[in-house]
Amino acid sequence: MIEALAFATTVVCVAGGFAVLGTGLAGRYRRGRTLPALAIVELALIGQAVADVLGLFGGDRPAELGTHLAYLATSLVLLPAAAVWSAGEEARWSAVVIAVALLAVAVVVVRAQTTWRPA
Template sequence: MIEVLAFATTVVCGLLALGVLLTAAAGRYRWRAVRPALAGVELAVLAQAVADVCGQLAGHRMAEQLTHNAYLATSLLVLPVTATQIARDNGRWAGLLLAAALIALAVVVVRMQTTWRVGGG
């Protein structure tokens, strides 16, 4: 687990969610405008997943291994699944759905950090 990357991912998800909510409320949300930022977040989550798996292969054990791995899988799927639903929609509800997914991803990353630390090592 890369702590700095996890923190940065959480902060970026929160700020991006806020930005999407504000633009959606103003009726100015556009999928094309947020797509590059989402790709960057997904790359950060993928890098975190690779580091996490390497850490587990190197012998790091968590108290709740199954829970941690479920969070890991969820972190990789949240944005792609949401993107498939809103990719062609520029409406307010699409922006709201994306903001909810970003907040959910931020929470999942924080939970991953917590379950990683519980086991120590």
């Protein structure tokens, strides 16, 4: 794992999650403003996944390989699933779905970091 990228992704997801939640609760959520940020976070997650797979092929072995791969796959799926789920409308619930997904991605990235460390 690229530790700096994982840290930056976690910080951006937490900050973005609270920002989206705040705009949603205030009634100012706009999907068009959120999607580019989600795309950037997703690109960072894809970069992390590529680095992880290259590390596995390079001989690195996480303490819990199956769990680590599950966290990695989950991190890649959460944001697109939330974006599709919230695509129907620009309402408070759409903002809540995106905010929860961003906060969940932050947790999943931290857990993936934990499982990457050797036993």
